[in-house]
Amino acid sequence: MLGKIAKKLRILGFDTIYISSNTNDREILDLLLKTKRILLTSDKELFYRSKRYKCHSIILNKNTEIENLITIFSNLQIKVIDTLLSCHRCSICNNKLEIIEDINLLKNKIYQTVIKNNNEFYKCKRCNKLYWHGSHIKNIILLIERINKML
Numbered sequence: 001m002l003g004k005i006a007k008k009l010r011i012l013g014f015d016t017i018y019i020s021s022n023t024n025d026r027e028i029l030d031l032l033l034k035t036k037r038i039l040l041t042s043d044k045e046l047f048y049r050s051k052r053y054k055c056h057s058i059i060l061n062k063n064t065e066i067e068n069l070i071t072i073f074s075n076l077q078i079k080v081i082d083t084l085l086s087c088h089r090c091s092i093c094n095n096k097l098e099i100i101e102d103i104n105l106l107k108n109k110i111y112q113t114v115i116k117n118n119n120e121f122y123k124c125k126r127c128n129k130l131y132w133h134g135s136h137i138k139n140i141i142l143l144i145e146r147i148n149k150m151l
Ligand SMILES: [Zn+2]
Pocket: 090, 091, 092, 093, 094, 095, 124, 125, 126, 127, 128, 129
């Protein structure tokens, strides 16, 4: 479930690393101490261990994704999620996206109807995944509106 939350956070513009649950706790704690990142975990033991090292950690123990997202934003004292920040970070690898200036570069890579129906396209420099404001972004904007009502 946290993998999906990591993807959503990236789509919302947050710099998010996802570490699989079979990673050693010591490695995670070292990374936290070195990078000063915020730990999001559903693992109570790891949460309490990280607190002993004075890491900024948030326990995600709610039943639904939206409740866990609300927990994160409330903890970070974020009052509003900006819809303009979405589509700036790759949901797969966390790299920043760049806008594609030359639409001709998209030919043979995505459907003509998609090219015709959208005017902004983005590309991840690292993994080459293409993004546009399709239905998935519309759903994200609906999610942001739901979150903003609950914050
Ligand atoms: Zn990428």
